Amino acid sequence: xxxRLQNIAKHFANTQALEPINLDIHExxxxxxxxxxxxxxxxxxxxxxxxxxxxxSPQPGKILFGDRDVTNVHVRDRRIGFVFQHYAxxxxxxxxxxxxxxxxxxxxxxxxxNGEIRARVxxxxxxxxxxxxxxxLPAQLSGGQQQRVSLARALAVEPDVLLLDExxxxxxxxxxxxxxxxxxxxxxxxxxxxxxVTHDQEEALELSDRVVVMSxxxxxxxxxxxxxxxxxxxxxxxxxxxxxxxxxxxxxxGVLTCGDARLNVDLPDGNxxxxxxxxxxxxxxxxxxxxxxxxxxxxxxxxGAEVRVELEADWLAKPWLATVRHxxxxxxxxxxxxxxxxxxxxxxRFPNAESKVTEQSRVA
Amino acid sequence: xxxIGDAPAVRRLLIGAALLLSALFLLLPLxxxxxxxxxxxxxxxxxxxxxxxxxHAIGLTLVIALLTIPVCLVFGVALAWLVTRFSFPGRRxxxxxxxxxxxxxxxxxxxxxxxxxxxxxxxxxxxxxxxIQLMFAWPGILMVTIFVTCPFVARxxxxxxxxxxxxxxxxxxxxxxGGWTTFRRxxxxxxxxxxxxxxILTNARAVGEFGAVSxxxxxxxxxxxxxxxxxxxxxxxxNAVGAFASAALLALxxxxxxxxxxxxxxxxxxxxxxx
Numbered sequence: 001x002x003x004r005l006q007n008i009a010k011h012f013a014n015t016q017a018l019e020p021i022n023l024d025i026h027e028x029x030x031x032x033x034x035x036x037x038x039x040x041x042x043x044x045x046x047x048x049x050x051x052x053x054x055x056x057s058p059q060p061g062k063i064l065f066g067d068r069d070v071t072n073v074h075v076r077d078r079r080i081g082f083v084f085q086h087y088a089x090x091x092x093x094x095x096x097x098x099x100x101x102x103x104x105x106x107x108x109x110x111x112x113x114n115g116e117i118r119a120r121v122x123x124x125x126x127x128x129x130x131x132x133x134x135x136x137l138p139a140q141l142s143g144g145q146q147q148r149v150s151l152a153r154a155l156a157v158e159p160d161v162l163l164l165d166e167x168x169x170x171x172x173x174x175x176x177x178x179x180x181x182x183x184x185x186x187x188x189x190x191x192x193x194x195x196x197v198t199h200d201q202e203e204a205l206e207l208s209d210r211v212v213v214m215s216x217x218x219x220x221x222x223x224x225x226x227x228x229x230x231x232x233x234x235x236x237x238x239x240x241x242x243x244x245x246x247x248x249x250x251x252x253x254g255v256l257t258c259g260d261a262r263l264n265v266d267l268p269d270g271n272x273x274x275x276x277x278x279x280x281x282x283x284x285x286x287x288x289x290x291x292x293x294x295x296x297x298x299x300x301x302x303x304g305a306e307v308r309v310e311l312e313a314d315w316l317a318k319p320w321l322a323t324v325r326h327x328x329x330x331x332x333x334x335x336x337x338x339x340x341x342x343x344x345x346x347x348x349r350f351p352n353a354e355s356k357v358t359e360q361s362r363v364a
Numbered sequence: 365x366x367x368i369g370d371a372p373a374v375r376r377l378l379i380g381a382a383l384l385l386s387a388l389f390l391l392l393p394l395x396x397x398x399x400x401x402x403x404x405x406x407x408x409x410x411x412x413x414x415x416x417x418x419x420h421a422i423g424l425t426l427v428i429a430l431l432t433i434p435v436c437l438v439f440g441v442a443l444a445w446l447v448t449r450f451s452f453p454g455r456r457x458x459x460x461x462x463x464x465x466x467x468x469x470x471x472x473x474x475x476x477x478x479x480x481x482x483x484x485x486x487x488x489x490x491x492x493x494x495x496i497q498l499m500f501a502w503p504g505i506l507m508v509t510i511f512v513t514c515p516f517v518a519r520x521x522x523x524x525x526x527x528x529x530x531x532x533x534x535x536x537x538x539x540x541x542g543g544w545t546t547f548r549r550x551x552x553x554x555x556x557x558x559x560x561x562x563x564i565l566t567n568a569r570a571v572g573e574f575g576a577v578s579x580x581x582x583x584x585x586x587x588x589x590x591x592x593x594x595x596x597x598x599x600x601x602x603n604a605v606g607a608f609a610s611a612a613l614l615a616l617x618x619x620x621x622x623x624x625x626x627x628x629x630x631x632x633x634x635x636x637x638x639x
Contacts, residue, residue, distance in 0.1 A: 049538060051534055051537075051538070075534075075537050075538055076537050076538070076539075076540045076541065076542065077540075080538060081538070082534075082535065082538040084531050084534070084535060086531065088531035088532050088534065088535040089532075089535075090532055090535070090536070090549075090550055091532070091554065092553040092554060093553075101536065101539055101541070101549075102539035102540055102541075105536075105539065105540055105541040105542070105545050105549075106540060153535075153539070154538075154539075156539075157539055157540060
């Protein structure tokens with residue numbers, strides 16, 4: 001079932017939680033709403049669910065599920081599944097009763113027989129691999145297990161759309177990874193339309209078909225994870241999607257200078273701020289004709305596929321972060337206190353908030 | 365390592381003092397009530413308890429308690445629901461208003477009701493022209509009893525419902541449950557112990573209330589005498605055994621209430637330990 005939002009806005013008292021938003025989510029799509037806290041992503045999700053109502057003035061917005069206008073349809077009749085941030089399992093009911101709840105509260109004529117409910121609940125519990133815990137109470141389960149119960153409970157009523165609020169936020173890294181993969185698989189198997197909220201860019205990029213980046217109640221960009229990472233539309237998106245190094249300085253005749261740092265750039269004269277991702281910084285023992293950026297290593301973290309190196313210098317307001325291949329790391333025999341030269345492979349600039357990114361590549 | 369104040373002498377002194385004071389101020393009076401009530405034998409005690417006026421007082425007290433509890437129950441749940449599940453202007457003021465019956469002396473409460481609903485009162489004079497008498501009759505007793513006891517249930521529920529939040533109810537609604545189903549199957553089971561506890565407190569207070577009731581009841585023996593009022597009258601009449609017989613009944617109700625409360629707390633603690 002596709003979801004279409006037209007002109008959805010929301011006020012809380014005097015603050016504008018959402019500016020008028022238009023959003024189309026295709027049938028079978030898995031969409032992540034990504035943004036920092038206070039960006040309005042949870043409010044948007046709750047409005048889709050019907051747990052909050054959108055503003056009626058100045059213009060009433062519209063919410064469509066497929067062809068069905070659900071703007072004024074009550075939550076209980078929207079046929080959604082909602083997974084809450086802290087699961088919100090019914091604490092006094094067993095796992096079985098939690099999952100069965102949505103089926104047992106159906107009006108008599110639609111309600112399946114007891115035997116059928118039982119079969120359906122056990123099918124769902126099997127799917128989330130919890131059939132052996134059917135008689136436990138929620139408090140007796142681990143966080144990951146509770147999350148799976150809450151998913152099974154939401155899916156029991158066969159919703160048109162599945163909405164998830166920070167579904168993995170409260171879990172530790174390993175469990176989160178497993179559950180993400182599992183949700184992705186489930187989504188592909190059952191092919192429902194899902195929208196989830198997260199503040200974790202890695203989670204959004206890994207899980208979603210498309211990501212909606214939000215800040216201050218606005219949609220900044222809607223794109224596939226690759227497109228989003230490759231060509232962020234503005235500085236906010238660029239900075240939100242990963243670690244960023246800043247280089248501020250004055251450009252004069254194609255050379256940007258900042259203290260004793262120099263970098264050849266093909267830009268008009270004036271003040272400039274360039275942005276670099278950690279993997280776009282190459283380290284070497286010598287400066288080059290194009291760049292002279294002396295730095296000192298202050299910290300090294302060799303854990304993972306790449307070595308993370310923290311760099312400081314007089315001309316830097318904030319330390320830089322560079323990721324280096326293990327081979328390069330060993331070749332340069334990097335250690336703390338060592339003085340090296342940074343060479344940008346590529347940099348980005350966002351001259352003003354709205355305009356498109358400018359990139360320049362260097363053969364480093 | 366020893367904690368501060370953990371010297372054996374200090375410990376014995378403190379425990380001893382606590383036990384001595386409890387015995388002097390709590391246990392001894394309780395024993396004295398029963399000793400006095402039975403001082404002339406079980407037969408005299410029984411004669412006093414089965415006296416028509418005493419029986420009437422017992423009956424009236426129980427009827428008032430039975431009528432008060434459902435009113436306070438509905439009021440308390442509705443109020444707690446309103447205050448914890450909705451935000452509206454005046455919510456904080458409402459939360460403070462709940463405490464008025466606790467803050468005001470019961471005698472003052474009785475007087476206010478007398479002023480408003482008595483024959484010469486603002487509302488009372490209008491009611492009088494329609495031949496409705498509230499004061500110096502059982503409806504008056506019921507009204508002040510409700511006034512005095514109405515905060516108990518709400519006071520028990522509000523902190524609990526605030527702590528639990530409304531997520532489970534939202535979850536129930538997203539699963540298609542209606543308002544009443546949500547309340548019955550999700551809200552009520554979550555608050556049942558606090559609710560029972562509130563009812564026990566309400567009952568204890570409704571049975572034992574003296575101040576407010578004494579102002580509006582008029583103490584007509586066999587008509588508007590509740591057990592505490594009856595007790596006082598007997599005592600004024602120098603019928604010590606009769607007074608203590610009634611006192612023993614009230615004390616018994618209090619002990620049963622305490623036992624029920626302890627039982628509930630024990631159960632709640634066990635349930636938590638089990639989770």
